[in-house]
Amino acid sequence: MQEKLRTDLERSWAACAPVGGPLATEVLDELLTLWSAPARHYHNVEHLHECLAELAAVAGDLSTRGHRSIALAIWFHDAIYDAARHDNEAASADLAAARLGQLGESPDVIATVGRLILDTAHRAEPATPEGRLMVDIDLSILGKPADRFDRYDAAIRAEYAHVPWQDYRTGRLKVLRAFLARPAIYGATCFKAAYEDAARANLDRAISRLESARN
Structure with missing residues (x-):
C-alpha cells in the first residue's frame, strides 16, 4: 500500500x-x-x-x-x-x-x-436518506470517467475468475441491465447530477461489450 x-x-x-x-x-x-x-x-x-x-x-x-x-x-x-x-x-x-x-x-x-x-x-x-446516500457512494464508480469504469469492470471479472466465462457473462449482463433499467441509478441529488448520465453511458458500453464478446 x-x-x-x-x-x-x-x-x-x-x-x-x-x-x-x-x-x-x-x-x-x-x-x-x-x-x-x-x-x-x-x-x-x-x-x-x-x-x-x-x-x-x-x-x-x-x-x-x-x-x-x-x-x-x-x-x-x-x-x-x-x-x-x-x-x-x-x-x-x-x-x-x-x-x-x-x-x-x-x-x-x-x-x-x-x-x-x-x-x-x-x-x-x-429506507433512510442516509441509506440512499450510502448506496449512491457505493455506486459512484458507475459514473466515473470511462477509463476508471473500464478498469473497475475488468477488476470485477478478475474477482470472478473462478466462474466460467459464459456463466459470468450471463450473470454480469443481468446485473448491469438491472442498474440501467432503474428510473434513476442515484437517489441523492448531488450524485444524480454528477454521475447519472455518465453511469448510463458506461453501463451501455459494458453491456454492448459483453453482448458482442465470445470469450
Whole structure:
C-alpha cells in the first residue's frame, strides 16, 4: 500500500473511530489487512478510499452523527468480501457490530451502521436518506470517467475468475441491465447530477461489450 494512501486512511479512521489507542489501531490494522487481500481486484483499499472521498465531498450536507455513521459503514461495508459467497454484506455487518462493540460504540450507532452496510447489497430501496446516500457512494464508480469504469469492470471479472466465462457473462449482463433499467441509478441529488448520465453511458458500453464478446 502506498504511504500516502495509508496515511489518508489512518486519518479517516481516526476521525470516525469511537476511541483512539491500541485497540482502535488493532481494528484499523485488521480492516486494512482484509481490504488488502490479494484476491481483491476491485473491492480493495482503492475502493475504500474512493468511497471515503465521495463522503468527504458531501460532508457539509450531513449532521455530525450522520457523517460518522456513514464513514464507519464505508469502512466495514466490504470488509468481508469473497466473490464465491452471497452473504458478504451480512458478514461485514456482523464484523462491524463486533468490533464497534469492542470499541465502546453506542448500540444506536452500531445498529445504524449495520443497516447501512446491508443497504449496499442493492436488493431493495434503502429506507433512510442516509441509506440512499450510502448506496449512491457505493455506486459512484458507475459514473466515473470511462477509463476508471473500464478498469473497475475488468477488476470485477478478475474477482470472478473462478466462474466460467459464459456463466459470468450471463450473470454480469443481468446485473448491469438491472442498474440501467432503474428510473434513476442515484437517489441523492448531488450524485444524480454528477454521475447519472455518465453511469448510463458506461453501463451501455459494458453491456454492448459483453453482448458482442465470445470469450
